Amino acid sequence: MNIADHWRFSVPVFSRHRARTLLLVFAVAIGVAAVILLTSLGEGARRFIDREFASLGSQMLVILPGKKETSGGAPPMYGTTPRDLTIEDAQALAHINSIDKIAPIIAGTALVSFDSVSREVITIGSNQHLFDVRKLTLSRGQLLPNDSAEHAAPVAVLGAKLVKELFGNKDPLGQWVAIGDYKFRVIGTLSERGESMGLDLRDMAIIGVRSAEMLFDSPALFRILLQLKHPNSEAYTEQRVRKIIAARHEGEDDISFVSQDSVMQSFNSIITIVTAAVGAIAGISLIVAGVLIMNVTFISVAQRRSEIGLLKAVGASSAQVKSIFIWEAALLVSGGAILGLVLSGLGVYIAQLLFPQFPLAPPWWAVLAAVATAFVVGLLFSWLPAKRAAALDPILALQGRH
Amino acid sequence: MIKLEKVCKTYQLGDSSLKALDQVSLSINAGEYISVMGPSGSGKSTLLNMIGLLDRPDSGELTIGTQATSQLPEEQRAQLRRDQIGFIFQSFHLIPRLTAFENVEVPLMLSGMAVKPRREKVATLLEELGLGERANHLPKQLSGGQLQRVAIARAVIMEPTILLADEPTGNLDSASGNDVVGVLERLNQKGITLLIVTHDMALGQRAQRRLKMVDGKIAEDIS
Numbered sequence: 001m002n003i004a005d006h007w008r009f010s011v012p013v014f015s016r017h018r019a020r021t022l023l024l025v026f027a028v029a030i031g032v033a034a035v036i037l038l039t040s041l042g043e044g045a046r047r048f049i050d051r052e053f054a055s056l057g058s059q060m061l062v063i064l065p066g067k068k069e070t071s072g073g074a075p076p077m078y079g080t081t082p083r084d085l086t087i088e089d090a091q092a093l094a095h096i097n098s099i100d101k102i103a104p105i106i107a108g109t110a111l112v113s114f115d116s117v118s119r120e121v122i123t124i125g126s127n128q129h130l131f132d133v134r135k136l137t138l139s140r141g142q143l144l145p146n147d148s149a150e151h152a153a154p155v156a157v158l159g160a161k162l163v164k165e166l167f168g169n170k171d172p173l174g175q176w177v178a179i180g181d182y183k184f185r186v187i188g189t190l191s192e193r194g195e196s197m198g199l200d201l202r203d204m205a206i207i208g209v210r211s212a213e214m215l216f217d218s219p220a221l222f223r224i225l226l227q228l229k230h231p232n233s234e235a236y237t238e239q240r241v242r243k244i245i246a247a248r249h250e251g252e253d254d255i256s257f258v259s260q261d262s263v264m265q266s267f268n269s270i271i272t273i274v275t276a277a278v279g280a281i282a283g284i285s286l287i288v289a290g291v292l293i294m295n296v297t298f299i300s301v302a303q304r305r306s307e308i309g310l311l312k313a314v315g316a317s318s319a320q321v322k323s324i325f326i327w328e329a330a331l332l333v334s335g336g337a338i339l340g341l342v343l344s345g346l347g348v349y350i351a352q353l354l355f356p357q358f359p360l361a362p363p364w365w366a367v368l369a370a371v372a373t374a375f376v377v378g379l380l381f382s383w384l385p386a387k388r389a390a391a392l393d394p395i396l397a398l399q400g401r402h
Numbered sequence: 403m404i405k406l407e408k409v410c411k412t413y414q415l416g417d418s419s420l421k422a423l424d425q426v427s428l429s430i431n432a433g434e435y436i437s438v439m440g441p442s443g444s445g446k447s448t449l450l451n452m453i454g455l456l457d458r459p460d461s462g463e464l465t466i467g468t469q470a471t472s473q474l475p476e477e478q479r480a481q482l483r484r485d486q487i488g489f490i491f492q493s494f495h496l497i498p499r500l501t502a503f504e505n506v507e508v509p510l511m512l513s514g515m516a517v518k519p520r521r522e523k524v525a526t527l528l529e530e531l532g533l534g535e536r537a538n539h540l541p542k543q544l545s546g547g548q549l550q551r552v553a554i555a556r557a558v559i560m561e562p563t564i565l566l567a568d569e570p571t572g573n574l575d576s577a578s579g580n581d582v583v584g585v586l587e588r589l590n591q592k593g594i595t596l597l598i599v600t601h602d603m604a605l606g607q608r609a610q611r612r613l614k615m616v617d618g619k620i621a622e623d624i625s
Contacts, residue, residue, distance in 0.1 A: 008504065009511075309495075310497065313454070314483070315483045315484020315487075315509060315513070316480065316512050317477050317512075395457060398495065
C-alpha cells in the first residue's frame with residue numbers, strides 16, 4: 001500500500017469518527033503549541049537580555065572590589081573588602097593602551113530635594129565617560145565636567161522621571177537641588193530610556209565622582225567601568241589592570257572582573273537550560289496525547305476486528321495490518337502538528353502585538369523537537385495496538401470475536 | 403492441486419475439546435466444483451478455513467499445488483492466500499466506509515499493484531459482474547445480491563486458482579441466490595476450483611462432487 005492508499009483507507013475512518021479525531025488532533029496540537037510557546041518565552045527572555053546588554057555598550061569590562069575566590073561567592077555589592085578601590089586606582093589605569101575610557105563609580109541612595117519636594121533616588125558618582133560607556137544620552141544641557149575625578153564640582157545630571165517629579169513643568173536647567181547635605185546645580189537631564197539591567201535610569205541623579213566621595217563620606221568605589229578599544233583585548237587588559245592594582249594594594253590581587261561577554265554567556269547558558277527544561281515539561285502534554293492515541297487506536301482495533309479478519313483473509317500480511325493503524329496515527333499526528341504550528345504562530349503573533357518590547361520568538365530547535373516528539377510519541381503509542389491488530393486470529397476476527 | 407493428508411484440528415472449549423477435523427484426507431483437482439454439506443459443528447467451515455490457510459492443522463499436512471503449507475511462516479501463507487485463494491462469506495464482509503470499487507481494489511492495493519492498471523482491472527471486472535453503475539456506491543446503498551457480487555469481485559480480482567465460499571447464498575433471497583450461484587458457476591467453468599460450504603441441499607446438489615461431513619470426518623464423497 002502506498003501513501004495515497006493509506007490516505008484513502010484512513011480518511012473515511014476519521015470522517016466517521018469526527019469527534020474522536022478532532023479530540024486527538026487537538027491533543028497533539030496543544031502539546032506542540034505548548035512546547036513552542038513556552039520555549040518562545042525562553043528565547044524571548046534570552047533576546048531581551050541580549051538587547052539589554054547590547055544597550056550597556058559593547059567592549060565593556062567591569063572591575064569590582066574584592067576577590068571571588070577568597071570570598072567564596074559573588075563579589076560584594078559595596079566596598080566591604082579590606083582594601084577599597086579608589087578614584088586614584090582608576091586614574092592609575094589611564095595609561096593602559098587597550099583602554100579607551102574609564103568611568104569610576106560610587107553609588108548610593110540619597111534624598112534629592114527641590115523647594116518642598118523630596119525624593120530618595122539612586123545617586124551615581126562618576127565622570128563624563130560614564131555617558132559613553134553606558135550609552136546614556138542627554139535630552140538637554142551638558143555632561144559632567146572633564147575634571148569630575150579631580151574636583152568636587154557641585155553639578156548634577158538628573159533622570160527624566162526625577163526631573164518631572166521635582167520640577168513639574170518648570171525648567172530644571174540652572175536650578176539648585178539638594179542632594180543629601182549638599183547643593184548641586186542641574187546642568188543636564190537624561191533622555192527617556194527606561195530600565196537597564198534593573199536600574200531605573202529615569203529616576204536617578206548623576207554627580208561628579210569626587211562629589212559623591214564627599215556626599216557618601218567614603219572613598220570606596222562601587223565599580224570601575226572600562227571601555228576597551230578592541231573586543232579581544234579583555235585578557236590583556238585584565239592582566240595589566242591586575243598588575244597595576246596589585247602594585248597599589250601592597251601586592252594583593254583583590255579585585256574581580258566581569259565582562260559583558262562572560263555575563264551574557266552565563267545568562268545565555270542559564271536561559272537555554274531553563275528554556276529546554278520548560279520545553280521538556282510542556283512535552284509531557286505530548287505524552288498525554290500519545291496515551292490518548294494509544295487508547296483510541298485500541299478502540300479502533302476492537303471496533304474493526306471484522307475488517308482486520310477480512311484483510312487477513314484477502315492476503316494482508318501482519319506488517320500491512322500493522323501499518324494501517326500506524327499510518328492512521330501518523331496522519332492524526334500530522335494534523336495535530338500542523339494545527340499546533342498554526343496555533344503557536346498565532347500565539348506568538350498576538351503576544352508580540354500585546355508586548356512589543358518583549359522579542360518573543362520560537363527557537364527553530366524547539367519547533368523541530370515539538371514536531372519530532374509528536375511523531376515519535378504518536379508512532380510509539382500506536383505501535384502496541386497496531387501489533388495487537390496484526391496478531392489477531394483471522395477466523396475469530398472475521399467473527400468479530402477475540 | 404489441493405491435498406489434505408490425515409489433517410486433524412481440535413478446538414479447546416473451556417474444559418472440553420471439540421475435534422473439528424479428524425484425520426481428514428482429501429484430494430481436490432484443479433477446476434473441480436465441490437460442495438461441502440453436513441450438520442452444524444461437523445467441521446465444514448474448519449475444512450474451508452484450513453484450505454484457505456486461515457487456520458493451521460494440529461497434525462497432518464495440507465499441500466496447495468506443490469507447496470506444503472503447515473509449517474510455512476505466516477507471511478508466506480498470507481502471500482499464498484492473496485495470490486491463489488479467494489474467499490466469499492455469508493455476511494459479505496465488505497468494509498462499510500469504502501465504495502464497491504474500493505472494496506474490490508483492496509487485494510490489489512495489498513499486492514502493491516500500480517494505481518492505473520489496478521483501477522482498469524477493477525472497472526472491467528465490475529462491468530463484467532453488472533456492477534459498473536454501482537461502483538461508487540457504499541455497501542449500505544447496495545442490495546444483498548449486489549453486495550455478494552461485490553464480494554465475489556473482490557475474491558476473484560487477484561485471479562485466484564481456488565475460490566472458497568462459505569454459505570454464499572445464506573443471506574440472500576432465492577432470486578439473488580440463483581444469480582450469485584450462476585456467477586460462481588461461470589467462474590468455475592473458466593477453470594477456477596470452487597468449494598462451497600452450504601446447508602442448502604439444492605445448491606449442494608448442483609456441484610460435480612459432493613462431500614458430506616459428520617463429526618469432523620468426511621462421511622460421503624460423491625462424484
